[in-house]
Amino acid sequence: DARVTQTPRHKVTEMGQEVTMRCQPILGHNTVFWYRQTMMQGLELLAYFRNRAPLDDSGMPKDRFSAEMPDATLATLKIQPSEPRDSAVYFCASGLGSAGNTIYFGEGSWLTVV
Amino acid sequence: QQQVKQSPQSLIVQKGGISIINCAYENTAFDYFPWYQQFPGKGPALLIAIRPDVSEKKEGRFTISFNKSAKQFSLHIMDSQPGDSATYFCAASGRTGYSTLTFGKGTMLLVSP
Numbered sequence: 001d002a003r004v005t006q007t008p009r010h011k012v013t014e015m016g017q018e019v020t021m022r023c024q025p026i027l028g029h030n031t032v033f034w035y036r037q038t039m040m041q042g043l044e045l046l047a048y049f050r051n052r053a054p055l056d057d058s059g060m061p062k063d064r065f066s067a068e069m070p071d072a073t074l075a076t077l078k079i080q081p082s083e084p085r086d087s088a089v090y091f092c093a094s095g096l097g098s099a100g101n102t103i104y105f106g107e108g109s110w111l112t113v114v
Numbered sequence: 115q116q117q118v119k120q121s122p123q124s125l126i127v128q129k130g131g132i133s134i135i136n137c138a139y140e141n142t143a144f145d146y147f148p149w150y151q152q153f154p155g156k157g158p159a160l161l162i163a164i165r166p167d168v169s170e171k172k173e174g175r176f177t178i179s180f181n182k183s184a185k186q187f188s189l190h191i192m193d194s195q196p197g198d199s200a201t202y203f204c205a206a207s208g209r210t211g212y213s214t215l216t217f218g219k220g221t222m223l224l225v226s227p
Contacts, residue, residue, distance in 0.1 A: 004157075033214070042219035043158070043203065056214070091157050102148070103215065105157030 002026045004106035006092050012112045016038055018080040021109045023092030024073055025029070032075045033093040033103060034060075049075065082113045117141050118206050120218025129210050129224050133191040135221045137204035140185065144206040148215070149178065152201045161202070162189070194225045 005024040013019055019052035025032045034050040047067040057067060064086075066078045080088055089110050095103035115199065119138045127133045148163035163172045164178040171178045177190040188193075191198055204218040 043217040045214055045216075048214060093157070102160045102163075105150075105159065107155070107157050 001015045002053045004092055004094050004104055005110050006106035010110045013082055015083055016081040016113060021077045023075040025094030026104055029094035029096055029110055035091040036075050036078055037089045084113045087112050103113050117216045118218040120131060120204050120221060124222040127194045128227055129225055131194050133194045133223055135189045135202050138186045139206050143186060143208040146207045147187050148205050150220040158203055172217050196225045196227050199223055199225050
């Protein structure tokens with residue numbers, strides 16, 4: 001049963017702390033996305049990678065967010081320092097690169113910054 | 115600027131009724147239009163998708179209607195069931211290999227028993 005795996009599923013942290021979220025894409029998928037979901041903004045694309053190379057991170061606050069793919073089986077999203085406004089659900093999704101192909105979402109990392 | 119506008123924000127339908135969710139887009143370069151379904155605590159999952167070369171696509175109780183000239187598309191859920199209660203997102207992406215999905219803001223559907 002191929003699926004996108006995200007950890008942690010839930011995280012409560014204090015403002016100013018570093019938060020790292022991890023994602024294991026579906027084996028064989030060459031495109032990985034990070035989305036943030038909030039009630040106000042819906043699903044926002046933060047960054048995405050094709051064959052591990054970052055293609056677009058324009059949706060990400062550069063001063064505190066960073067995204068990397070150390071290898072084909074791991075994508076990370078880091079927030080340092082975290083702020084209460086970062087509280088949201090962060091989804092990783094993966095797919096095969098061509099436009100119009102289905103992307104598959106993980107179950108999300110629920111982040112609360114207090 | 116929001117590129118995909120979705121309405122309504124929320125919808126309550128009686129069991130057995132028809133649920134209709136609408137989306138409008140602005141970018142004429144879009145040529146792939148999927149709908150995603152999200153249950154509480156889960157990630158969105160692809161429900162059904164359409165390309166603009168057809169005006170309608172049906173899969174079971176779910177139908178997408180597409181109006182290219184009006185730049186609108188809609189999801190119809192026939193014989194709505196309580197198990198259909200979820201948040202539905204429309205999305206769109208363009209033709210190039212590097213195009214990404216742009217999502218609407220979602221519609222919370224509640225099907226009452």
